[in-house]
Amino acid sequence: AQTVTQSQPEMSVQEAETVTLSCTYDTSESNYYLFWYKQPPSRQMILVIRQEAYKQQNATENRFSVNFQKAAKSFSLKISDSQLGDTAMYFCAFMKQSGGSNYKLTFGKGTLLTVNP
Amino acid sequence: EPEVTQTPSHQVTQMGQEVILRCVPISNHLYFYWYRQILGQKVEFLVSFYNNEISEKSEIFDDQFSVERPDGSNFTLKIRSTKLEDSAMYFCASSGRTGSGYTFGSGTRLTVV
Numbered sequence: 001a002q003t004v005t006q007s008q009p010e011m012s013v014q015e016a017e018t019v020t021l022s023c024t025y026d027t028s029e030s031n032y033y034l035f036w037y038k039q040p041p042s043r044q045m046i047l048v049i050r051q052e053a054y055k056q057q058n059a060t061e062n063r064f065s066v067n068f069q070k071a072a073k074s075f076s077l078k079i080s081d082s083q084l085g086d087t088a089m090y091f092c093a094f095m096k097q098s099g100g101s102n103y104k105l106t107f108g109k110g111t112l113l114t115v116n117p
Numbered sequence: 118e119p120e121v122t123q124t125p126s127h128q129v130t131q132m133g134q135e136v137i138l139r140c141v142p143i144s145n146h147l148y149f150y151w152y153r154q155i156l157g158q159k160v161e162f163l164v165s166f167y168n169n170e171i172s173e174k175s176e177i178f179d180d181q182f183s184v185e186r187p188d189g190s191n192f193t194l195k196i197r198s199t200k201l202e203d204s205a206m207y208f209c210a211s212s213g214r215t216g217s218g219y220t221f222g223s224g225t226r227l228t229v230v
Binding site: 033035037042043044045046047050091103104105106107108109110 | 150154161162165173208210226
C-alpha cells in the first residue's frame with residue numbers, strides 16, 4: 001500500500017515571497033503519478049500540478065513548480081511570488097500508473113498555507 | 118471548462134435516515150470516484166466505478182454505502198442509515214485517461230444530527 005506524508009501541518013509566508021511545501025511517499029511501484037491539490041476555504045479541490053514518475057524533468061505551472069526526487073521519494077511544491085489567493089490547504093497525492101480499472105488517489109494529511117500581506 | 122457538478126451543496130439529515138448524494142461527472146470521462154473528508158482531516162478514498170461496476174472500495178465503504186449510475190449522466194452515492202460519524206464533506210470526481218488527474222466536484226457537506 002502507498003503512503004503519503006506531509007510533515008508540515010502549517011506554514012506561513014509573506015506575500016511575494018517563495019515557499020516550499022514538503023511531501024514524501026512510500027511505494028514499491030516504479031511507474032506512478034504525483035499531484036498537488038489546493039483546497040481553499042471554499043473546500044473545492046483544485047489540481048495545481050502533476051508529475052509523471054518516468055519524467056526526470058520537474059513539472060512547472062506558472063508560479064508553481066515541483067522538485068521531484070524519485071530515489072528519495074520526495075515531491076516538494078515551490079510557490080514563487082506568493083499571493084493572498086494562495087492561502088489554502090495543500091494536499092500531496094499519489095496515483096499508481098497501472099491501476100487497471102481503478103486509479104485512486106492516496107492523499108497526505110495536508111499543509112495549511114497562509115499568505116500574509 | 119467542463120465541471121463536475123454535485124448536489125446538494127449542504128444536506129442535514131437525522132441519524133438513521135437515508136441520503137442520496139448526486140453527481141454529474143464530465144460527460145466523456147470514464148472513471149468515477151467518491152471521496153470523503155471529515156472536517157480538518159485528510160481526504161479518504163471511498164469507491165471507484167468504471168464500466169458500470171465498482172472497481173475498488175475502501176474499508177469505509179461498508180454495506181451502508183452504495184453507488185449507482187442510473188443513466189448516462191448521473192452518479193450517486195447512497196448512505197442507507199446515516200450515523201453521526203458519516204458527517205463529512207463528500208467529493209465526487211471523474212477522470213478520463215489515467216494519470217490526467219481528476220476533476221473534483223465542489224462537494225456536498227453532509228451533517229448528521
